Amino acid sequence: MSVYTATVKVYCVLHLVFAALTDMIPVIPEQYLFGFQIFLNDQVNAISAIDLMERPATKSVAHLSWFHSMLIFEILFQVPVLILILMSLSGAKNGGKSNSLYKYRHLLQVIYGTHVATTMIPVLGYIYSVIHTVPLYNQVMLALMYVPFAAMPLIMAVVGTNNLLAQIDSSGRQKKRN
Template identity: 30%
Template structure:
């Protein structure tokens, strides 16, 4: 496994934990959450004034359900696939990259234009959201190029 793939596996594992512990708290009813999960979410909201997570709009809840239903199982499949060198997971990784970059960019854009946040709070939240946009974009380009290499070039016509 190359260095990039090791990074991607670490990213998938880290994001799996964030998805299950933090992000799910915005859509799972409080009575079904673990105490630590509620505490971490409350801490994050208070420390960072993350208004999106404090009162998630319907569009964000739909993105978070996609994260729980698609991304959480994907993180396991993607990490195992990369560890085993299974190229059959590459198209799924590319789908994840597009989905994650687009949905997280939507959150980043929303936060950037919130009048209720100070410039400092916007910068702080952008610093948290931006890696979750940039890493999937870079990974998506990487996997697009890998998949593209499977397609034979045009044959020369005579």
């Protein structure tokens, strides 16, 4: 397994964990949350010192409807695609049977990476617009929390596109030979 593939797998697992434990919290009604999710959300808000992940039950967040719509789409679109990416990276062979998703691994990474890298632009823009209001420690923590989740999808989009184009080119050359 390449370093890139291992990194993508780790990223996908981490993003799925964060989606379940923190990212969905602001858009799920309070009565459906577990106590540990509320606790984690409170910790994230204390560390970041900005209001992006605030729950409607704790603060007026109407001005963040744009962000909440992205969180809902993360749950409905990104999470399933992350699962498909992990399944596609399980290898060309799976228990003697061919992994039908393997040939789509590059396309899935392009779709996911492009979507996430694009949606992170307004998120990072919002953070940039309010970052001057929080202490340096919180600024560093915000960067550590958000930059990897913007950089890795961008890398996935670029590498996935390059690999997909090579795959298409290789397929075209094989068809010409036949």
